[in-house]
Amino acid sequence: MSNSSAEVVIAANSLSRSYKDVQALKSLNIEVRRGEIFGFLGPNGAGKTTFVKLMLDFIAPSSGEIEILGDSPARLNRARIGYLPERVSIHPFLTGRELMIYRGHLLGLEPASIQGRADEVLKEVHLEDAAHRRIATYSKGMQQRVGLGLALMGRPELLILDEPSSGLDPIGISQVREIMQAQRKQGVTIFFNSHQLLEVEKTCDRVGILNKGTLVAQGASAQLSTSRGVRFQLENINDDIVSYVHKLDSKASVEGNSVVMTVEDLEEERKLPARLVEKGGRLIKYEQRTESLEDIFHRLIANSDN
Numbered sequence: 669m670s671n672s673s674a675e676v677v678i679a680a681n682s683l684s685r686s687y688k689d690v691q692a693l694k695s696l697n698i699e700v701r702r703g704e705i706f707g708f709l710g711p712n713g714a715g716k717t718t719f720v721k722l723m724l725d726f727i728a729p730s731s732g733e734i735e736i737l738g739d740s741p742a743r744l745n746r747a748r749i750g751y752l753p754e755r756v757s758i759h760p761f762l763t764g765r766e767l768m769i770y771r772g773h774l775l776g777l778e779p780a781s782i783q784g785r786a787d788e789v790l791k792e793v794h795l796e797d798a799a800h801r802r803i804a805t806y807s808k809g810m811q812q813r814v815g816l817g818l819a820l821m822g823r824p825e826l827l828i829l830d831e832p833s834s835g836l837d838p839i840g841i842s843q844v845r846e847i848m849q850a851q852r853k854q855g856v857t858i859f860f861n862s863h864q865l866l867e868v869e870k871t872c873d874r875v876g877i878l879n880k881g882t883l884v885a886q887g888a889s890a891q892l893s894t895s896r897g898v899r900f901q902l903e904n905i906n907d908d909i910v911s912y913v914h915k916l917d918s919k920a921s922v923e924g925n926s927v928v929m930t931v932e933d934l935e936e937e938r939k940l941p942a943r944l945v946e947k948g949g950r951l952i953k954y955e956q957r958t959e960s961l962e963d964i965f966h967r968l969i970a971n972s973d974n
């Protein structure tokens with residue numbers, strides 16, 4: 669695999685992984701660059717966890733290659749990665765600060781620096797006021813932030829987060845988002861798995877969409893969006909209107925009582941309402957459509973299932 673770009677932090681090249689007769693990942697090519705937040709989306713069973721396990725060297729590829737921070741996962745110094753599993757098991761009888769200190773020792777940090785680092789991290793995850801309380805008394809959101817703190821203790825270059833917002837309320841979700849964005853500002857690269865499309869759209873620079881082990885798309889969500897368009901809602905749609913619209917070009921169609929077309933064809937868009945009315949349609953509504961990540965997700969998954 670090429671080492672030409674130092675900026676590539678995660679590189680998967682024709683990466684495949686099978687479990688007996690289940691092919692969980694099929695020839696995956698992924699590139700995540702330094703300093704970006706990359707969201708990994710896919711329905712249950714798509715292969716997201718398998719990819720995370722390969723990144724962390726919990727399992728080995730069946731074929732193909734994966735490099736993390738320019739090295740194979742088996743050779744990589746694990747302190748360069750911070751990992752937040754979906755379910756963090758945290759010692760409930762320790763305080764947040766004790767737990768960070770414990771992690772600092774496990775990571776082999778310089779003993780004299782550990783307390784200072786623990787306080788710094790507790791501040792970064794907004795737990796400084798709860799630092800001396802036992803974790804058993806923390807809310808779900810606070811426990812998730814402790815988990816993030818544990819992942820941050822060793823000043824990782826790459827954070828791998830498995831469903832970091834799952835089970836959190838909207839305030840908890842935005843706190844996690846803020847923490848991720850603050851880390852990104854410090855140059856940390858973040859890879860996270862999620863089912864929460866809105867969250868991914870708000871937080872990520874780029875997304876990868878996985879379905880049945882195949883990467884069906886990768887890019888900025890704006891780049892994945894191909895069908896921003898306008899929608900005219902009409903009454904009295906007749907055969908004349910339907911055949912007219914179908915003759916226009918492949919980007920216009922009749923859906924129920926609406927006519928939908930893309931915005932690239934501005935000339936046609938301008939003329940269309942009057943033409944439709946001339947042909948007997950009654951214009952009820954005109955709306956600009958922008959495709960959300962959720963629309964993109966459903967479209968790509970449906971296309972790849974066909």
Ligand code: ATP
Pocket residue numbers: 687688690691692710711712713714715716717718719
């Ligand atoms: P979810 O969102 O439900 O966590 P996922 O996208 O993380 O799903 P994976 O857990 O990677 O998906 O699973 C991908 C496929 O591999 C699934 O068909 C799953 O049943 C299968 N699989 C995963 N682990 C094993 C295993 N240890 N043995 C056999 N099959 C497995």
